[in-house]
Amino acid sequence: MGRMKTYGVTVSGFPEAVYSALTPAKARVQAWYEYTSAFECTFKEFLKISTLRRCDVPEKDGYGYVRRSYGVDPKIGGRVRLINEGSSSGCEGEVAYPGSSTAHVRVLLDGRDSSVWVHPNNIRSI
Template identity: 40%
Template structure:
């Protein structure tokens, strides 16, 4: 599992654990769309994903939930 930072316009970045950047973005979209009405196409235009080092002291299982905020 790798760590990816997902940044949505207007919000702080959140770290997600996933095998690929696409899976990290999908997890972020799943959480975002549970609060806001947004198509995946729109989400692609307002979000950015980049790989980051695995945060020290963070259980990789917690990253699956996208709970590690910086």
């Protein structure tokens, strides 16, 4: 597997959510952004009510819809090159865990700290 790791973040009162990130801190920040879309909470407060653990990619990797609808089989940690993605065409990166279900492919492009969402037809395995 590539640079991204998978982390489970649990917030008091909620089930664990899984995130792909370069570091545990970046996974926690992703969880905080998601949490604060519904609740007001500073990051410092979030640290007190959340826990983080390194985990495996869930058995259902979130790309079932992409496989069924587009015939594309993204492999988490696999290397891809983007096509037909404007200024990002030709860029390469690593497929990341998208969450429980998605219609797009999440890719961490080389040299970047955060991932982008890409149409399934616009990736090629390398």
